[in-house]
Amino acid sequence: MVRDLRGATSRPFAVNLWVPHDGEDDPVDLAPHLARLEPFYRRLGVEPPRPAALPKFADQVDALLAAAPPVISFVMGVPPRWVLESAHAKGIAVIGTATTVDEAVALEQAGVDAVVASGSDAGGHRGAFLRPVEQSLVGTFSLVPQVVDAVRVPVIAAGGIADRRGVRAALALGADAVQIGTGFLATRESNASDVHKAMLHSDAAKVTVLTRLFSGRTARGIRNGLIRELAAHEGEVPPYPVQNALMRPLRKAAAEQGLADYVSLWAGQAAPLTEPRAAREYFAELVRP
Template sequence: MSSERRPGTALTSVLGIRHPVVQGPFGGGLSTVELTAAVSEAGGLGSYGLHAVAPERIGSVVDRIRASTTAPFSVNLWIPRAEEERPVPDATALAAHTDRLAAHYAEFGLTPPGLDAANARLDFEAQVDAVLEARPPVISVVMGTPSRRLVEGARRIGATLIGTATTVAEARALQEAGCDVVVASGSDAGGHRGSFLAPVRESLVGTFSLVPQVSDAVTVPVVAAGGIADGRGVAAALALGADGVQVGTGFLRTRESGASQVHRDALASERAETTVLTRLFSGRPARGIANGLVRELADAEDRVPPYPAQNNLMMPIRARAAELGRPDRLNLWSGQAALLASGGAAGDYLAALVSDAGKVLGSPL
């Protein structure tokens, strides 16, 4: 079979990669240069999440990835949502939120963050400037549509632009904004939900319902994301009209990821059979493994402050929990198919995805 007829050719041609597999970008220290490079070297599109990286460090990160692989790679930014990022107004409001977490700070001998720390945030426009100056081959965004400035900047440096949709309407909006590729991210996906045209609760479309509808609605290549962790999932997504897949949790289990050992162990255990959407760790809805903290604070889901305040308040607890190997206090981001992944080396995992999907489809990828 010629390469022109292989499944996923529309995506591989646009991105300049061998296999129609994108590694989902991770934030919060879970992305690593090693993972990004390993996936790209193996023929997929390695990705690095920059949303928590200071603008002055972005150029260094991109330089390190470029020094580790000559293949295309992607960097990811979060589009800020003003309505969600209201600061904590004063010490009284802060106390209400830190009091809720007092027992958890005390458990680890931590001092609650002050008002300035709770409200700390990065300059998104400066991040955009830094990314454009670094000239990565691919830029992806979540949480909204890219600005005209970002779209024009990507065109200027010759970068492919990927947008992330959780509904058909969002997919159309991303294409209209100028995205070259659209990721159709189903509610099965782990980590933060990127819904931006409607509330998350109105945007929880399963991956295999979302993908064919998005494929019918847009003309740019479509990448299926959410609940895809083995070759069967890859084949199913392609059969439903996707031009490729994005795999997050599966690559999070690989040894090159920045996930702590306790996080990897949780993803490989029966605990990963139960995931929930929660705002408790960051202030934005995200899918992770249900644990002690999620259950103990469940009644506060609608009362915690929005991102980034809640994220900043939880950061010390999350960091200490990872250090001490405490999965009951850690944000264990996970999609709904974690146990289908194999772990091990990222390159081997990618090769297995491609090989197994080809066997199911009866066509090489």
């Protein structure tokens, strides 16, 4: 992918990795979790999965250092010192993602070159790592200026920015750049499933919630049937990556069958501002003076 991107653009780009959390590789008794999901596997006509271990973080980093993209960005934690040193030795810039001021400071102290300040409006996984997610739900408008005050490295504002007004507001708050997820998810070129895109442009996008049900880590998405049916089990599902693996066949089958109720419909709070259009057109609008 890095090679293809280099061929496609002379501009810098980032490849993103998730920093693993302690205990992620601990064995989990799958039986109760498979039993909980059994009716869903049956409903969608898929076999219950046998989760395989993820590639080791160190191997992911080694592969990425060998491919040497211009930027490596991290979410979910502070990248280990050897990763930062190896990246910098190869001239690769490193970006970290913070959901609180304390996380931004920890990332700067570790030596990252820029920090994403990701407010709780954001779609998908934000990756709080110093405190539990419930204590890290700072909105973008509150978070960005505080991070700008707390660190010297450039700050990239993320979360709930989906149009030109949001970009200008983030820059007015002192951000040096903006990171947009949901808005690009909604563009023609994105890899989101058709059903996901359709939901982003429906009334359903007005209600997004935080849930662990799809991956084992808290993420924001459009409330759908699965979230409603399993609401009582939010606290019981196994951690990432186990729950993510148990849900993968459901998500895949649901996307193929166009069943919005079982797809992880990741979306931020600004989803209703998005439109189905070409990325080029969207980008031109975002940066219009």
